Amino acid sequence: MAVDPSLPLGVFDSGLGGLTVVHALSQALPGEDIIYLGDTARVPYGTRSPETVVRYAQGCAAVLVRRGIKALVVACNTASAVSIDVLRAELDLPVLGVVEPGAQAAVQAAEEAQRHQREPVKIGVLGTAGTVRSGAYPRAVAKISTRLEVLAAPAPLLVPLVEEGWLDGDVPELAVARYVEPLIAQGVRVLVLGCTHYPLLRPVIERVAARIAGAPVPVVDSAQATADALLRYVDEERLARHPAPTRPRKLELLVTDLPASFEVVAARFLSERLPAATQIDL
Amino acid sequence: MAVDPSLPLGVFDSGLGGLTVVHALSQALPGEDIIYLGDTARVPYGTRSPETVVRYAQGCAAVLVRRGIKALVVACNTASAVSIDVLRAELDLPVLGVVEPGAQAAVQAAEEAQRHQREPVKIGVLGTAGTVRSGAYPRAVAKISTRLEVLAAPAPLLVPLVEEGWLDGDVPELAVARYVEPLIAQGVRVLVLGCTHYPLLRPVIERVAARIAGAPVPVVDSAQATADALLRYVDEERLARHPAPTRPRKLELLVTDLPASFEVVAARFLSERLPAATQIDL
Structure with a gap:
């Protein structure tokens, strides 16, 4: 080459x-x-x-x-x-x-977060249906650390929200909460933005995740x-x-x-x- | 032929x-x-x-x-x-x-609605960005009646809501309200579902439109x-x-x-x- x-x-x-x-x-x-x-x-x-x-x-x-x-x-x-x-x-x-670098950054963030809490920190990935179904993020994380559990959730509505320019307000807050809440409830304390549209919703995602988790949740941007x-x-x-x-x-x-x-x-x-x-x- | x-x-x-x-x-x-x-x-x-x-x-x-x-x-x-x-x-x-039959049905519904109120009844069309930008519904209505005003609004978030299966609850209610409210405020009293996805949100659209207008708003399904x-x-x-x-x-x-x-x-x-x-x- x-x-x-x-x-x-x-x-x-x-x-x-x-x-x-x-x-x-x-x-x-x-x-x-x-x-x-x-x-x-x-x-x-x-x-x-x-x-x-x-x-x-x-x-x-x-x-x-x-x-x-x-x-x-x-x-x-x-x-x-x-x-x-x-x-x-x-x-x-x-x-x-973008998956391997995103997984690498997520592992670092999870290991850092693990130092501050006793329960195992899980990594949550928000992505398209195709990305989630592929299992690519869990596979990429497993290659780096076999101890970290990864939960991936499809969040298809976030792409059209960004394209529509609805970056704050009721609708994105509620939609993000609907996707993030089950992840936090299952122990996710690090979130990966597994789609290039999501960084524009980062402020909403950080705010909603912190509110649900009761503490700041590191958000990793694959881009x-x-x-x-x-x-x-x-x-x-x-x-x-x-x-x-x-x-x-x-x-x-x-x-x-x-x-x-x-x-x-x-x-x-x-x-x-x-x-x-x-x-x-x- | x-x-x-x-x-x-x-x-x-x-x-x-x-x-x-x-x-x-x-x-x-x-x-x-x-x-x-x-x-x-x-x-x-x-x-x-x-x-x-x-x-x-x-x-x-x-x-x-x-x-x-x-x-x-x-x-x-x-x-x-x-x-x-x-x-x-x-x-x-x-x-x-689907546009011409939808426009025809909308004109009938608007003429019926006009019998019950003094202010001119306007037709509102919810559609994709492409449908709205084409001006096809206003043109099709104008061929049937030159007296009826048509206001078309792109409602791009409704398609992913339907694909996601979010057919009721906070998010569709708020999204529909955001699209429908400006139309009602401008005098729209008949709504055309100008996208084949929207009939699945018809109950939400009817409920939200009636609440905002203070009276039932006929909803025309182009399909x-x-x-x-x-x-x-x-x-x-x-x-x-x-x-x-x-x-x-x-x-x-x-x-x-x-x-x-x-x-x-x-x-x-x-x-x-x-x-x-x-x-x-x-």
Whole structure:
């Protein structure tokens, strides 16, 4: 796997939620060019069968590889959960998903929380139906620690709440409580945001979880954990762009559909000026 | 357009919500065979651009036409709103959408409601972003009555609420109130369910609208109105299956993806025994 460090990082997601990963990457690796592909014509992946998600993920990866990238980041939790092994087997470049870094960060947070209480701390994962059904987070945690129990709960309503921009108020509070309450009741004291949309609801999730648990509940953002993991990887493998960048990094945005809501929704996830998006066919 | 009355009716929808139309058709035309295609690999259409929805609708229609149908019912409001003219121009068979029958039923309900109050009765349409942005309902109403004002509001959270099975309780009540309140405040006294998912929330919508308006608000179900319109059409055009059916009617179910939640979600929309679904590629 000899890769050219001057190439951009490739990032794909089922839609625009993966721009939260781009945002985290931009802060961790500010000099790196990024090509982002959002499969907006077929979003969401979280409700589809694993076979279909694998097929869609292969298609997205192929587009980015053809354009030339030095590493592939699967920013979608569902695609990471069901397609990462296939992509790693098929592609001759580093492939990073969001599940393993998220699980790693959750284990750290759980071990830290365990120091302050006697009962075993459990990790709770909020995700799409596809991510939860795949069992990817429990498997990833088990590879790091066999003592930590993981409870995953599908929270499908949180994605449309974010897309609708309902980030606080009665409806998100009640919906989050409905998903989080059973997890806390079963001993969960660390929550993983297992979907790229959820970081926008982080304040509500933290508030609701703390109220139900009677104490702060650490919340792990897989997007942030992935950016941190990629930063370490780029350093270790000497993949950083060199010579030192003399121009601002480029962000290229590809989408498979350009709905009227595109700019409003994209701006929710990416806290920087949005580049013009190019529509492609898959 | 010479069609063979022994052929089935073809129905397509972006996903499984169109099974509410199949349910209404089965009651209005109990002897007719039906082939239903749910584009579950690309659902939802309501957030996508018109160009993409037209392309998807053409693909769905082509599959059904190739199998042999005597009429095509576009059960998806978004697809009806943006693709019905294209499909009618391209296909050599009767094409019925859900928007025109829904608008017709809404006009009748509004004229009835107008007899009981002095202020002008307005029609409110709840629909997906794509349906609302298309302006299809206001256009369809204007063709029937130029005096009736139509206010359409996107209500995107109602689809995931139905898919999640949250059909009553705090969250749907509050979400529906948030969508319906501004419509009632602007004089809406008839509501159209402009998405095949919404009939499952009809009790909540009726209750919330009546509470806000201080009086019952008639709620028009486009699925039901479409079944009634097709019944009239089949009668007028002598399209009914003949000789009189001696075997139970057949319902064939095609989908483009078979997620694990398929049976649970499909059963919500179709109140009869679910036939086995065949997965096809589009």
